[in-house]
Amino acid sequence: MFEAIAFYLFAILTISMFSIAVLTSQALYALTSLAAGMIFISAFFFILGADFLGAVQIIVYTGAVLALYAFGMMFFDTTRDVVEKRTSPMLVFGMSGMAALLIVLIFAAPIVSDNIAALYPVQEGVGNAQAVGMVLFTKYLVPFEVAAVMLLVAMIGGIILAGKKMDTSLTLLDEDKSPLSVETNEKAAS
């Protein structure tokens, strides 16, 4: 009974949090509710007995990914509402809703006909982390390593894109050479 109560409670909380994230025009509300929704999703892992994945869900999504989003949000004034440019809101709403429904149906269709059976049921005496490790490093070794290489490539690409002028320090640069003063000089000239 506790499982059922917990499931419905967290289902309602998750859906309402993600609805806020989609529907609000205030960036901070969206960020906060997205983070809260991610934490509530981890509750499902805990209910299913997948403690390891629950903790990983909290650490990766809430602790790292959304914190990086927040880092990006430092660049604009989060205390103001975002004014969105909507030309035809009904069309956008209808199209995106249909697309989402379609995707859910496509992925759900094969499952409905099958009887759902866990491929790797929880074994007694084997810890959660061990079970995940077993599957990850035997059956899914190649996708795991490919994903790791892909992340590495993305990381190096990001560093190269962002770090072109990292060797020159703005504070140590001569005043007339710094990009800030060039801008002001141009403004003064024009």
Add this chain to the structure above:
Amino acid sequence: MSFEKFKDRNVGEDGYYMVDIEDYPETGWGKFKQVASRSLKGELFVGLWVVLREMFKFDIHTVQYPKEKLPIGPRYRAVHKMLRLFESGTERCIGCGLCEKICISDCIRMDTKYDENSRKEVTEYSINLGRCIFCGYCAEVCPELAIVHGGRYENASEQRAHFVEFEDMLTPIDALKAGQQEEFPGFGAIIPGSDKSVKKTPLAY
């Protein structure tokens, strides 16, 4: 002791030395070496040891102010006092009005009348401590050494203008009889015991 030593104004040459400040490291490797040397040399633990030693020594310097106060010098100019004559116990003030005249911040007000002995008597005397700048001119000009500065420096008040009256400043008669009134040694008097803390001029040798 030779006289020359006192004429030599260049006092500090021998005792001074240049503090050894390293250049700020430019390269990453230099920065790393700096961090490594700073964290491995044990400088951090010297800091920890110093504060721990002080904690165990328990050599506390706190003055718990409202409960204990530091002594202040006799030349300190705080809220005024009115002295009495030692022999007769009558107040010294003769109502000449010089202090009112000289007061540069215009904070002293007094009113006098002739009493039955044709002597001037002070009827009203008040100092606005909100205006008073504690310059000490009143004490300096007083021909009778009647108004002097005391040691009460706590004069916080709720209003900008707050006053002290003649009766409040006057030495109470029983305090006088108990010998608690001290003679004002004169404006600009030397602090007692100051000879010990001042180096003698060369003429003294």
Add this chain to the structure above:
Amino acid sequence: MDTAYLIETVIKIVILLLVFSALAGFGTYFERKVLAFMQRRLGPMHVGPYSLLQIAADGVKLFTKEDIVPQNVVGPIFKIAPVITAATAFMAAAAIPFMPSFTIFGYEVHPIISDINVGILYILGVMAIGLYGPLLGGMASANKWSLISAARAASVFISYEVVSGLSLLAPIMMVGSLSLIDFNNYQAAGVGSWMIWSQPVAFVLFVIAAFAETGRTPFHLIANDHEIIDGFGTEYSGMRWGLFFIGEYANMFFISFVIALIFLGGFGDGSVGGALALLGKVSFIFFFFLWTRAAWPDVRPDQLMWLCWKVLMPIAVVNIVITGIVMMF
């Protein structure tokens, strides 16, 4: 899921909340006194004998102070941010065994709220969420100091999570479990079996990361009083600020417990002496947090990032590799 278990858990949660909220208050008193003695001062002296009732005075002040929500702030986020800090601090405590299990009235009590088998991971994760308190508080405050503090909080937390996670990986490899009770039992043989002797590098790295994640002095940048006022707490007053405060101090206590349990042998064999030893270790680590505040200067934010990514993280990775090689052969 029987009723006795439910009641026991609720009682444990209530006791934990009460004890550590009070300890947060007592921690401030202790901190003020220790800092004062180290700086040849007396510290608070006036509320009760040696100001022992200072907690009560501070509590009355915090509870009765006007709760100000300034103009232009994002109201709901501004109000919820302190709650996040305090709540995540206490949530992390759910997986910490505070004492060995003992028997009372014939009923065996485990002083841990939930012994999930990924205890350390859970604690690290929930402490990482603690980031959202300063972050959201700073971003919702409509104040430049708070915004700087929020940016620093985000960068410091994200960076030092990496160090704390990697430094703990080597001990986890040795123990082969993520539960803090297993960690404790691994070191139950005595002082010689403590993790600090086999993993000294991991210990130093984790302590450094703990200082960064609790925002204590060598890395006290998130709310650095002399350059960004109180950082994310600038606009807060009354009990909202108090919640930030309770969260910070509760975090310090919990991370002290974690360090003692993982590296310093925890409660040993579970006897009364072991429990007292655990309390002693935790007190010493807490004292160390205050001690460094009196002795060491702060580092700059860029130095902090440099230290994390270019020094500590490579050392942590090398430590893991060496541990792996040693364990393999």
